[in-house]
Amino acid sequence: MRFAKPGVYFWQGSEACAEAALVAGCRFFAGYPITPATDIAEHLAKRLPQVGGIAIQMEDEIASIGAVIGASWAGAKAMTTTSGPGFSLMQEGIGYAFMTETPCVIVDVQRVGPSTGQATKCAQGDVMQSRWGTHGDYSAIVLSPNSVQEMFNLTTRAFNLAEKYRTPVILLSDEVVVHMREKVVVPPVEKLEILNRRKPKPGEKAFFGHEEVPPMPSVGEGFNVAVTGSTHDEFGIRYTADPVVHRRLVERLNGKIQNHVDEIAEVEAYNIENCKIGVVAYGCSSRAVYDAVDEAEARGISVGYVRLKTIWPFPEKVVRGLAETAEKIIVPEMNLRQIFYEVARAVGGEAKVIPINKIGGGELITPEELLNKILEEV
Amino acid sequence: MSEMFSVKKYLRDLKLPFCPGCGAFTVMNAFLRAVHELGYGNLEKFVFCSGIGCSSWIPSPYFLADSIHTLHGRSIPVATGVKLMRPDLNVVVFGGDGDIVGIGLSHFIHAARRNLDVLVIMVNNMVYGMTGGQVAPTTPFKAKTTTTPYGSFEHPLDAVKLAVAAGANYAVRWTTAHPNELKEAIKKALGLKGFRFIEAVSQCPTAFGRRVGFKTAGEMVKWFRENSITLEEAVRLSEEDLKTKIVVGEFVHRQRPTLIETIYAIVKEAQEGG
Numbered sequence: 085m086r087f088a089k090p091g092v093y094f095w096q097g098s099e100a101c102a103e104a105a106l107v108a109g110c111r112f113f114a115g116y117p118i119t120p121a122t123d124i125a126e127h128l129a130k131r132l133p134q135v136g137g138i139a140i141q142m143e144d145e146i147a148s149i150g151a152v153i154g155a156s157w158a159g160a161k162a163m164t165t166t167s168g169p170g171f172s173l174m175q176e177g178i179g180y181a182f183m184t185e186t187p188c189v190i191v192d193v194q195r196v197g198p199s200t201g202q203a204t205k206c207a208q209g210d211v212m213q214s215r216w217g218t219h220g221d222y223s224a225i226v227l228s229p230n231s232v233q234e235m236f237n238l239t240t241r242a243f244n245l246a247e248k249y250r251t252p253v254i255l256l257s258d259e260v261v262v263h264m265r266e267k268v269v270v271p272p273v274e275k276l277e278i279l280n281r282r283k284p285k286p287g288e289k290a291f292f293g294h295e296e297v298p299p300m301p302s303v304g305e306g307f308n309v310a311v312t313g314s315t316h317d318e319f320g321i322r323y324t325a326d327p328v329v330h331r332r333l334v335e336r337l338n339g340k341i342q343n344h345v346d347e348i349a350e351v352e353a354y355n356i357e358n359c360k361i362g363v364v365a366y367g368c369s370s371r372a373v374y375d376a377v378d379e380a381e382a383r384g385i386s387v388g389y390v391r392l393k394t395i396w397p398f399p400e401k402v403v404r405g406l407a408e409t410a411e412k413i414i415v416p417e418m419n420l421r422q423i424f425y426e427v428a429r430a431v432g433g434e435a436k437v438i439p440i441n442k443i444g445g446g447e448l449i450t451p452e453e454l455l456n457k458i459l460e461e462v
Numbered sequence: 463m464s465e466m467f468s469v470k471k472y473l474r475d476l477k478l479p480f481c482p483g484c485g486a487f488t489v490m491n492a493f494l495r496a497v498h499e500l501g502y503g504n505l506e507k508f509v510f511c512s513g514i515g516c517s518s519w520i521p522s523p524y525f526l527a528d529s530i531h532t533l534h535g536r537s538i539p540v541a542t543g544v545k546l547m548r549p550d551l552n553v554v555v556f557g558g559d560g561d562i563v564g565i566g567l568s569h570f571i572h573a574a575r576r577n578l579d580v581l582v583i584m585v586n587n588m589v590y591g592m593t594g595g596q597v598a599p600t601t602p603f604k605a606k607t608t609t610t611p612y613g614s615f616e617h618p619l620d621a622v623k624l625a626v627a628a629g630a631n632y633a634v635r636w637t638t639a640h641p642n643e644l645k646e647a648i649k650k651a652l653g654l655k656g657f658r659f660i661e662a663v664s665q666c667p668t669a670f671g672r673r674v675g676f677k678t679a680g681e682m683v684k685w686f687r688e689n690s691i692t693l694e695e696a697v698r699l700s701e702e703d704l705k706t707k708i709v710v711g712e713f714v715h716r717q718r719p720t721l722i723e724t725i726y727a728i729v730k731e732a733q734e735g736g
Contacts, residue, residue: 133732154543
């Protein structure tokens with residue numbers, strides 16, 4: 085068997101992620117074991133060689149992201165998986181990938197932090213780290229699945245965005261979504277949109293400028309490409325003395341993401357034009373929204389929600405739009421307010437923003453808890 | 463060789479960054495001469511990975527070639543990804559002692575253990591040169607550096623012996639006083655598979671030499687020549703006497719199965735079975 089045949093599966097989130105990666109064209113995996121991300125690595129270790137790819141367990145997370153970057157420059161779609169502490173170790177490499185415009189996918193399966201925290205329990209504490217984890221001015225693309233089906237869909241999307249914008253993309257999952265088992269529909273490969281990086285034409289030389297997303301050669305193709313994480317000109321030549329060269333480079337790198345927020349930032353929205361109460365949710369804690377909204381509606385309360393499938397860049401316009409009708413916006417999170425402030429910033433006082441926060445032990449925010457908050461606020 | 467050797471053929475038209483008298487010039491020259499003598503008219507079949515530090519500038523961006531100038535200490539992991547996806551290319555890592563056996567030590571050991579098919583050329587100047595002369599894992603015991611003003615209180619690491627113990631297929635040490643031996647070792651290493659390690663003991667007249675009492679780069683190279691001792695001669699010396707010597711020569715040359723051979727055999731097997 086090469087790829088998962090089209091059909092209906094009963095998969096774990098980890099399987100959905102690994103199988104989607106194969107379909108998206110991933111042919112290289114490097115990772116280091118860490119709970120709760122290891123299942124994806126184990127699945128890929130078995131499956132990648134079957135499709136002619138390579139999976140290797142490196143000595144640490146720093147080496148893993150390094151190998152992924154090397155494989156990407158060798159022409160492969162490449163990924164790594166990790167969790168909180170490992171994600172912290174990878175940050176320098178993620179910054180390097182951003183600066184060198186190296187497409188790659190980093191799956192962070194969130195667990196309870198800080199530090200080793202609670203390794204086997206679910207949390208959403210890496211939201212801000214996924215945005216600002218590395219140093220310097222940069223823009224992150226971060227996707228947030230809330231179901232096993234979405235692990236499949238957003239994994240392929242992560243590869244597509246990485247290739248299209250030539251940048252690292254983070255799939256910010258969590259222990260619950262990766263370990264639970266749900267129905268997944270796998271469409272025929274030809275029905276899936278699979279994007280590949282734009283390759284340069286013979287004789288092209290500017291792989292780090294001129295265009296918003298420049299073409300990307302691979303090593304060994306005769307382009308003599310110089311890759312560096314230091315400030316560089318459009319030909320990749322290190323140039324660290326000139327503020328103009330740095331500004332031009334870093335503003336373009338940020339711009340190529342910030343100028344396309346509408347294309348990148350994907351949400352699921354419900355009843356946002358008429359609601360009295362709004363909910364902004366993402367990832368595992370957004371699973372409580374559906375039942376809570378149904379229950380509230382049964383009691384005659386009009387609730388609308390925005391579910392962030394893309395957390396970063398933040399879907400600001402949609403959230404601001406929600407505040408035009410909703411008087412209050414509830415933000416349930418399994419952390420101590422990470423997206424809450426972003427929602428408050430986006431709505432700019434147009435609505436009252438109310439947090440629900442729950443941390444530790446991997447306890448999810450239940451539909452009852454969310455419903456009670458809605459009833460409290462009406 | 464019918465064609466005359468010229469470094470220009472292999473270099474971008476950029477001003478080199480090295481201080482006057484730096485040993486990196488010698489290592490760069492030895493490498494390009496080796497490539498020339500092996501008959502490579504250009505560097506198309508090579509990929510260079512390097513980290514942060516003076517010797518990481520030997521290939522990048524100066525070589526007219528594909529080069530990936532990585533983070534400090536991470537050249538070997540990046541080279542791992544490159545080589546695994548493009549086994550047909552010669553992947554060569556350049557780095558200093560701080561880069562390769564300081565911050566990058568674990569990657570170095572594991573690449574040797576895996577017998578990853580790359581050539582690592584470590585320019586050992588016994589100090590952190592680019593940041594101004596701080597103590598390195600290779601700094602001689604009691605040598606003064608900017609962070610050991612009273613003399614280093616640590617014992618230096620022998621990277622070649624470590625490469626041998628970890629499983630490298632080929633490991634040698636020469637100094638910049640042995641440019642011809644260095645060149646020949648590079649030629650030999652480029653013809654071999656698996657993890658190949660070349661240590662080039664080199665002078666940093668700016669950040670190290672002048673602090674430990676050498677007035678010129680030449681004096682330091684002369685000291686290398688006079689204090690180098692071959693492996694064959696070294697067996698006759700006591701541990702104590704060897705402490706002030708640089709043991710040079712070929713420490714190992716063997717043919718353990720390489721990572722590329724073993725991993726691609728598994729891919730083939732999995733594809734046929736899958």
